[in-house]
Amino acid sequence: MCHAFINDTSFYHFLYQVDLDIASKVQRQPCQYCDGVLHSARYPRKPRGPRHCLTEDYETRFSFCCAEEDCRRRTTPPSVRYLGRKVYLGVIIILITALNHGLSRSRRQQLFDQLEVNPQTFYRWLKWWREFFPATRCWQSARGLFLPPVNVVQLPGSLLGRFMGRDLQQRLCQFLQLLLPLSSTFCPGYIRVAIDPQKM
């Protein structure tokens, strides 16, 4: 399995473009609370992982603030880059935990070092996949799409293997698309993203 794209700036730029597209769709809509206009109010972020491949676009997350004086509430669009408040990029969390079974111990350590992941973090992610994720509404509504059922004991590798993308990059993008509802508390129905890294 080829992981060269982990160090490929264009892959991360592609994910940024997808987030930009989602954010502009959200901004075209009125405030979800009062119908006011949404103004940009990005969050600062400092994602861990392949830092040398990330441009300054990764120092913020798209977010909006209502322009109405008596509202001012925040709307943060879903993201294929940031999985909620997790400090690592979503793609790194999927990749490292999904490859758990297929890597030799030394190769795994090499990836850990390269992406600044420590073993405690890794085991916390595995626990998240196996204990928290299966109970989420996101998974409860998506799991019926997969037949035979996905083995939750082997998440996320068992799910990554079900996507029909041409290569690992594309399957990861499809996975990130499925996780969109977990990336933000706001995931409206009009968010439709076409994710094809071959077009990046």
Ligand SMILES: [Zn+2]
């Ligand atoms: Zn408002």
